[in-house]
Amino acid sequence: MRTPLIAGNWKMNMTVQQAGAFADELLKNNLKEGVEAAICAPFIDLPVLAGKFKETDIKVGAQNVYFEKSGAFTGEISAPMLRELGMHYVITGHSERRELFGETDNDVNKKSRAVLEAGMTPIICVGETEEERESGQYTAKVAGQVTAALEGISPESAGGLVIAYEPIWAIGTGKSATSDDADAMCRSIRSEVEKLYDKNTADRVRILYGGSVKPATIEELMSKSDVDGALVGGASLKPEDYTALIAGAAQ
Numbered sequence: 001m002r003t004p005l006i007a008g009n010w011k012m013n014m015t016v017q018q019a020g021a022f023a024d025e026l027l028k029n030n031l032k033e034g035v036e037a038a039i040c041a042p043f044i045d046l047p048v049l050a051g052k053f054k055e056t057d058i059k060v061g062a063q064n065v066y067f068e069k070s071g072a073f074t075g076e077i078s079a080p081m082l083r084e085l086g087m088h089y090v091i092t093g094h095s096e097r098r099e100l101f102g103e104t105d106n107d108v109n110k111k112s113r114a115v116l117e118a119g120m121t122p123i124i125c126v127g128e129t130e131e132e133r134e135s136g137q138y139t140a141k142v143a144g145q146v147t148a149a150l151e152g153i154s155p156e157s158a159g160g161l162v163i164a165y166e167p168i169w170a171i172g173t174g175k176s177a178t179s180d181d182a183d184a185m186c187r188s189i190r191s192e193v194e195k196l197y198d199k200n201t202a203d204r205v206r207i208l209y210g211g212s213v214k215p216a217t218i219e220e221l222m223s224k225s226d227v228d229g230a231l232v233g234g235a236s237l238k239p240e241d242y243t244a245l246i247a248g249a250a251q
């Protein structure tokens with residue numbers, strides 16, 4: 001049985017003060033049980049969130065990492081640094097990092113391995129462009145991203161990780177994939193994991209959908225058998241919306 005996960009991705013939003021205020025508000029709400037809650041925030045917000053959520057089940061994660069452990073890499077943050085802060089998750093391979101910062105499949109693989117090695121869980125993002133969807137190449141594109149991201153990762157580790165399917169055309173556009181399309185792609189990713197490993201690993205790995213998920217759409221999305229949760233951008237920025245997402249996923 002896979003525990004549903006609602007992971008917020010704040011992207012480049014929320015100052016330290018705003019992050020603290022969000023946490024205080026969220027802690028006043030009764031989050032429904034049975035759903036894992038995680039917030040992936042900008043690096044500077046992580047200590048305050050880790051502190052505020054310390055005595056709770058709410059997990060905190062980063063949105064990026066560098067794959068080396070330490071050294072002359074000005075401006076970068078390593079996986080052991082994040083682990084020491086109490087991070088559980090690190091997003092790797094988000095399409096914004098691939099598109100805007102030139103991250104390759106190889107970078108995503110190295111980052112995901114560094115995250116696992118440090119004792120955290122990567123949320124590995126994959127997804128196709130609108131052009132790839134329209135030309136029918138999307139399944140092959142996503143399968144290729146999954147294969148590249150998982151290279152050299154053991155079956156034990158692979159079973160515990162999280163993959164987020166985020167069609168690029170649905171991110172921040174209000175144009176969400178239908179729940180059936182999301183389910184079909186999550187199933188296709190699971191079968192790719194089974195090809196690379198085995199059925200047991202494929203049954204354990206959690207696969208999220210991301211792309212314009214809102215409180216109004218979460219329940220329908222979560223009714224699908226291969227969708228194990230959501231990676232949520234815009235709708236994770238307000239405590240009341242985030243609380244509603246958790247409630248919707250708990251139905």
Ligand SMILES: O=C[C@H](O)COP(=O)(O)O
Nearest residue numbers: 009171172211212233234
């Ligand atoms: O990581 C989250 C995704 O990019 C989705 O963002 P969005 O919910 O604002 O469309």
